[in-house]
Amino acid sequence: ELKVEQNPLFLSMQEGKNYTIYCNYSTTSDRLYWYRQDPGKSLESLFVLLSNGAVKQEGRLMASLDTKARLSTLHITAAVHDLSATYFCAVDPGNYGGSQGNLIFGKGTKLSVKP
Amino acid sequence: NAGVTQTPKFRILKIGQSMTLQCAQDMNHNYMYWYRQDPGMGLKLIYYSVGAGITDKGEVPNGYNVSRSTTEDFPLRLELAAPSQTSVYFCASSPRDKQFFGPGTRLTVL
Numbered sequence: 665e666l667k668v669e670q671n672p673l674f675l676s677m678q679e680g681k682n683y684t685i686y687c688n689y690s691t692t693s694d695r696l697y698w699y700r701q702d703p704g705k706s707l708e709s710l711f712v713l714l715s716n717g718a719v720k721q722e723g724r725l726m727a728s729l730d731t732k733a734r735l736s737t738l739h740i741t742a743a744v745h746d747l748s749a750t751y752f753c754a755v756d757p758g759n760y761g762g763s764q765g766n767l768i769f770g771k772g773t774k775l776s777v778k779p
Numbered sequence: 780n781a782g783v784t785q786t787p788k789f790r791i792l793k794i795g796q797s798m799t800l801q802c803a804q805d806m807n808h809n810y811m812y813w814y815r816q817d818p819g820m821g822l823k824l825i826y827y828s829v830g831a832g833i834t835d836k837g838e839v840p841n842g843y844n845v846s847r848s849t850t851e852d853f854p855l856r857l858e859l860a861a862p863s864q865t866s867v868y869f870c871a872s873s874p875r876d877k878q879f880f881g882p883g884t885r886l887t888v889l
Contacts, residue, residue, distance in 0.1 A: 668821075697878070706869060707822075707880045714876065752821055766812075766837060767878070769821030 666691045666757045670770035677743050677777055685773045687736040687753035695756035696736045697767065698727050700749045707752065711738075743777045750774045780805050783881035785870050791887045792860040800855040800884050802870030810873040811853040812837075813845065815866040816883075822869060828853055860888045 667690040677683050687696070695714055699707040711720045713729035713736060720727050724747065726739045736753055754767040786801045804811065809830045814822035814837075824837030828847040842864060844856040853872075857864060865888045871878040 695876070706882050707871075709877050709879070712877050754821075766824055766827060767822075768838075769814075769823070771819070771821045 666693075666755060666768045668753060668755050668768050668770040670751075670753055670773050673771060673773060675773055675775045677740075677775070679744055679777055679779055680742050682742065683740050685738040685740070685751055685753075685775075687738070687755075687770055689734050689736075689755045689768075691757055692731070692734070693755045693757055694729075694731045696729050697754045697756070698736070698738055699752045699754065701752065701772070702749050710751075740775075743775075745777050745779065748775055748777045782806065783870055783872050783879050785868075785881040785884050787884060788882065789885045791889060792857075793889060794860060794862065796860050797856070797858050798860070798886075800857070800868055800870075800886075802853045802855065802881060803851050804853075804870075804872040804879070804881075805851065806872060806874070806879065807850060808872035808874050808879075809850065810875065810878075811847065812871045812873070812878065813843070813853070813855045814869045814871065815839065815864075816869060817866050825855065825868075857886075862888050864888050 669688045698710040711727040716731040718729045724741045729736045750772045752772045754769045783804045812827045813825040816822045823839045826845040828834045868884045870881040
C-alpha cells in the first residue's frame with residue numbers, strides 16, 4: 665500500500681524566512697503533485713513533477729523531486745502572509761503508461777505566515 | 780469555461796437517506812475523480828473514470844456508486860447515508876496529468 669507522509673503537518677513561520685516542507689512516499693513513482701488549499705476552498709494545482717530531478721519554481725515556491733530517495737520538497741523563500749494555506753503533496757503510484765491519475769494524498773501541511 | 784462545477788454546495792441528510800452529488804466539467808477531459816476530505820486530512824479517492832462508460836473503485840468506495848454516461852458528467856450516488864459519510868466531497872477532472880478540482884460539496888449526515 666502506498667503511503668505518503670508530509671512533514672511538518674503544522675508550520676508557523678515569520679515573514680521573510682525560508683523553510684522546506686517534505687513529502688516522503690513508500691513506493692516507486694515518478695509522478696508527484698503539489699496542491700494548495702485555502703480554508704474552506706477547493707484545491708489549486710501548484711506543481712506537476714514528472715521525472716527524477718524535476719525542479720519547478722513559481723514565485724516564492726520551488727518544488728523538486730528525487731525519485732530514488734522517494735522524496736519531494738516544497739521550498740518557501742522569504743515567506744509572505746499570502747502564502748498561508750494548507751499544502752498537499754500527492755503521488756501517482758502508476759507509471760506514465762499505466763497511470764490513471766489515482767492520486768494518493770498526504771495529510772497536508774498547514775502553513776501560517778506571521779508578520 | 781466554467782471548469783468543474785459541483786452541486787449542491789451544502790447538504791444535510793438524515794441517516795438512511797440517499798442523494799446524488801452532481802459534477803460536470805466543460806473542458807472535455809477524459810479523466811474524472813471523486814474524492815472525500817475529512818477534517819484535517821488529505822483527500823481520499825472514492826471512484827474514478829477514464830472515459831464515458833468506464834468507472835472503477837478508488838481507495839474508499841464502500842457506500843457510494845457512480846456512473847459516467849457522458850464525458851461531461853460524473854455523478855456520485857450515496858445510498859443509505861451514514862454519519863461516517865459526513866465529509867467534504869470534491870470532484871476533479873484531468874486531461875491526463877494535472878487535476879482540476881471543483882468547489883466541493885459539504886455533506887453532513889445526522
